Amino acid sequence: MNFLEGLAGLPPDDLFTYPPPPSVPQSPLGEMVPVRALSCPLLLFLLLGLWVAKIPINVKPTNTTSAQWFEIQHVQPSPQACNSAMGKINKDKKNCKNLNTFLHESFSSVATTCQTPSIACKNGRKNCHKSQEPMSLTQCEYTSGRYPDCKYKGKQLDAFFIVACEPPQEGDKKYSLVPVHLDDVV
Incomplete structure (x- = not known):
């Protein structure tokens, strides 16, 4: 049993046979959109922010030896x-x-x-x-x-x-x- 099955308390086949609640994103065709597809840009943005924050401030300027x-x-x-x-x-x-x-x-x-x-x-x-x-x-x-x-x-x-x-x-x-x-x- 995976995490979602245990969380939902439903057998695996029942997880996707019921219409999703209104808060679950859906595609224009009425299909559920995987949550990871929505969070990917946010995750990339957060990782980029962490990377930029790690740039040392004592790095020499360009065009300077x-x-x-x-x-x-x-x-x-x-x-x-x-x-x-x-x-x-x-x-x-x-x-x-x-x-x-x-x-x-x-x-x-x-x-x-x-x-x-x-x-x-x-x-x-x-x-x-x-x-x-x-x-x-x-x-x-x-x-x-x-x-x-x-x-x-x-x-x-x-x-x-x-x-x-x-x-x-x-x-x-x-x-x-x-x-x-x-x-x-x-």
Whole structure:
């Protein structure tokens, strides 16, 4: 006995011999329409909504290399207030990023870190590199507001940083390896 038979309390042949109640959808020919046919578009819509909600907000913008996006997100030679500095980062995804770290060095200085010995990244890949000395940086932590009025609290510190490096893409500055991800601050 399947679920519908048990629910209806009717033998299998009786399930479809009685006219359906008025709330059951019918085709123009008076036939019952399977409920799954009606719920399929709704199910697809719900699944699409869940998929879109899972898109990470820190994905780089189109027409930007990973190194260029790293520079936008993390390289800030002259310290700026977090609320204004985060505006450019939040603009593309139209969302408030929870945490971001700015390195107060030039891109070329950060790129030289890619020449230090390789170490394991948090994800297990062996393309990370640790700075040779502590550097000035600012960590901007989201506190309140909704895009575009995101509010941040800044924390200044001197610390080592670990970056993931990869070969440059077309359009990148000419280095043998370029930073593409800030993996950690230690």
